[in-house]
Amino acid sequence: MSSPQQPVFKALADPTRRAILKRLQEGSETAGEIASEFPISKPSLSHHFNILKAADLVRTERRGQHIVYSLNATVLQEAMAMLLDIFSPGDSSQDQDNEESERE
Amino acid sequence: MSSPQQPVFKALADPTRRAILKRLQEGSETAGEIASEFPISKPSLSHHFNILKAADLVRTERRGQHIVYSLNATVLQEAMAMLLDIFSPGDSSQDQDNEESERE
DNA sequence: TGTATATTTAGACAAATATCGAAATAAAAG
DNA sequence: CTTTTATTTCGATATTTGTCTAAATATACA
Numbered sequence: 491m492s493s494p495q496q497p498v499f500k501a502l503a504d505p506t507r508r509a510i511l512k513r514l515q516e517g518s519e520t521a522g523e524i525a526s527e528f529p530i531s532k533p534s535l536s537h538h539f540n541i542l543k544a545a546d547l548v549r550t551e552r553r554g555q556h557i558v559y560s561l562n563a564t565v566l567q568e569a570m571a572m573l574l575d576i577f578s579p580g581d582s583s584q585d586q587d588n589e590e591s592e593r594e
Numbered sequence: 595m596s597s598p599q600q601p602v603f604k605a606l607a608d609p610t611r612r613a614i615l616k617r618l619q620e621g622s623e624t625a626g627e628i629a630s631e632f633p634i635s636k637p638s639l640s641h642h643f644n645i646l647k648a649a650d651l652v653r654t655e656r657r658g659q660h661i662v663y664s665l666n667a668t669v670l671q672e673a674m675a676m677l678l679d680i681f682s683p684g685d686s687s688q689d690q691d692n693e694e695s696e697r698e
Numbered sequence: 699t700g701t702a703t704a705t706t707t708a709g710a711c712a713a714a715t716a717t718c719g720a721a722a723t724a725a726a727a728g
Numbered sequence: 729c730t731t732t733t734a735t736t737t738c739g740a741t742a743t744t745t746g747t748c749t750a751a752a753t754a755t756a757c758a
Contacts, residue, residue, distance in 0.1 A: 503607035511680050555755045570677045
């Protein structure tokens with residue numbers, strides 16, 4: 491319960507971080523491997539990792555010198571559930587074409 | 595195809611804007627009505643409206659002096675679809691407990 | 699212990715963002 | 729045409745964000 495989604499949506503707002511998540515979906519990777527795939531510096535990536543960790547979107551595991559990052563899909567699902575809730579609150583009847591409720 | 599989701603996720607990153615979307619889900623409202631529900635100034639709200647419009651998350655309709663805002667649920671659905679794609683790319687079998695990738 | 703490799707932290711800086719009050723625009727009403 | 733009401737645009741400002749280089753920490757290994 492009590493999912494503080496602010497950090498999750500903040501984390502998802504950056505394209506680099508979304509790309510990291512997508513990459514991690516295909517399998518856990520070390521920080522260095524991820525860094526080698528992006529055109530930004532390792533400290534910058536580390537900064538993004540911190541934001542993803544703060545949002546609980548990724549988990550880390552030390553393996554020798556390496557730190558392995560892996561995806562936490564549960565939080566991603568919760569974020570989706572919250573989006574679902576926005577456009578159909580507590581009900582499954584989503585009316586895609588939101589007709590004009592003429593109330594004054 | 596070709597959904598430029600950057601502005602959508604940026605728009606969803608702000609709690610005020612998510613609250614606006616949630617409010618609009620319950621029915622279209624004029625700018626003034628929405629503004630009266632939030633503790634920030636009307637120019638600030640107008641700024642948020644612009645961001646939501648740029649992301650195509652809301653539509654507007656002039657009605658006399660008022661401007662009526664309504665939700666565009668389709669774009670919200672597309673954002674969810676993209677989240678879905680992050681944690682299970684092109685497949686529907688979502689494994690909630692992402693154990694250490696025994697897939698290739 | 700000392701050196702190499704992997705990753706993070708510290709500090710700085712430019713760009714983006716959220717906010718405001720004041721002024722501008724648009725439509726309605728007198 | 730002037731005033732009133734609704735909303736946006738303008739200009740300013742403080743905070744947050746993404747990025748960098750340099751330095752620090754942590755582990756492995758000779």
